[in-house]
Every structure is written in structure tokens, then in C-alpha cells.
Amino acid sequence: MRRLIPALAIFLALTTTACGQSMKKPDIKLNPHPKMRYEVTLTIEDAPGPFDVIDGSSGYDVSNDRCVPLEPFSGARPTPEKSLPIALTRVSDRVYKGTLYVDHLKDEDYFGLGVCRWSLTSVGFGLRVGNLIFSHSLDLDEVLAGKSVPRYFNKHSFVSEYAKAKPDGHPLITSGNAHRSDFKEDSNNTFSTTLSAQEKFE
Numbered sequence: 001m002r003r004l005i006p007a008l009a010i011f012l013a014l015t016t017t018a019c020g021q022s023m024k025k026p027d028i029k030l031n032p033h034p035k036m037r038y039e040v041t042l043t044i045e046d047a048p049g050p051f052d053v054i055d056g057s058s059g060y061d062v063s064n065d066r067c068v069p070l071e072p073f074s075g076a077r078p079t080p081e082k083s084l085p086i087a088l089t090r091v092s093d094r095v096y097k098g099t100l101y102v103d104h105l106k107d108e109d110y111f112g113l114g115v116c117r118w119s120l121t122s123v124g125f126g127l128r129v130g131n132l133i134f135s136h137s138l139d140l141d142e143v144l145a146g147k148s149v150p151r152y153f154n155k156h157s158f159v160s161e162y163a164k165a166k167p168d169g170h171p172l173i174t175s176g177n178a179h180r181s182d183f184k185e186d187s188n189n190t191f192s193t194t195l196s197a198q199e200k201f202e
Helices: 004-022 140-145 155-159 180-186
Strands: 037-045 053-062 081-086 088-090 095-101 118-129 132-139 148-154 172-174 190-199
Touching: 037 053, 037 118, 053 088, 053 095, 081 095, 118 140, 118 190, 132 140, 132 148, 132 190, 140 190, 148 155, 148 180, 180 190
Parallel strands: 132 172
Antiparallel strands: 037 095, 037 190, 053 081, 053 118, 088 095, 118 132, 148 190
8 A cells, every 4th residue: 555655646746747738728829910801790680679788709719630739648639719809889779890800810830739720610799688698600601701691589588587687607598590480480579680791801
């Protein structure tokens, strides 16, 4: 038993160090000269009331995982991720605009294993009422294609217990439906949000 205690202590020290190294996050840098600039427009139709907060963010992750070291025990390659806020301008009660850069993050050798290349994965918007968030997003292909993508939500949500509750760290998030007809007999009692992206040249 006495021999096992020092060995166990050494093992724990090594595993703690390894775990600590695996948890180390890179110092992700912004691209000093981004060029792929897009204007994103959020349009709201027939909402039964105002929203408490409307915010947006762009999500990125590393597309070539070979630049990321393996986890010491699982052998997995964790994918570094980064989210950046999108500042929104209120054009009217129903229209908000924001700017994002597809190439906002700097491609760099963050781990000593080669250059990590960042890719935009999604552009997400959250419209909050009480402790309820109406969520809508675009993926990279939809941004690059300049698509206009609608999302439909039930108006009854505005009078739900979550909409009346105070915001906390565990909101109810609803992503609605892709088509108004998905609500079937209640399709007339819906409102919509539409996201569209358009490239802007400097």
C-alpha cells in the first residue's frame, strides 16, 4: 500500500497536468483586414407585441481539425469555437439590420500543428419576451447565397408562462417552424421572422 500511494500521487499529478493542458484555450485573434462583409436584415411580421430584447451573433469554428491537438485520454479532436456579437440597428419596429464578416477571425497556427482555418457556421438571432426566446438563424450557405429565410411562430407564445416570467439563466428557446402550414389548424394565428443576407463591398 505504501508503494501504491506515491505511484498514485504521480499518476494524479500527470493526469491533472494533461487535463489542464487539454483545457487550454487558444488566444483567438480577429482578422485585421476582413473582406467578406455582409449586411443581415431581420424582418418581423405580425408579432402580437413588442420584444424585450433583440440580439444577434455570428458563430465560427475551425474547419480543419488536424491543426488541433488530440485530447490525451479520449483521443478526440475538440473543435475550437468562437461567437461574436452582431450590433443591430433598429430601422423600424419590424426591421433590424446588422453587419458581419465571414472572415472575421484570423487563420493562424494556434497549437503548433499548422494553420487553423476559421469558417462561419451560423448567424443567429434571439428575440426575447420575458423568459422566452424566439430563435432564428442562417447557415453559411444561406448567407453566401443571399437567401431570404422565413421562420414561423405561434402567437399564443406571447401569453405563455415563460413569456410572463422574469428572465433567468434557463430560458425556453423556440425555433418555430419552417412553414406556416406546419401549424395546420392554427396556421392563421402565427407571426414570422425573416432573415436575409446581402454582401456589401467596401
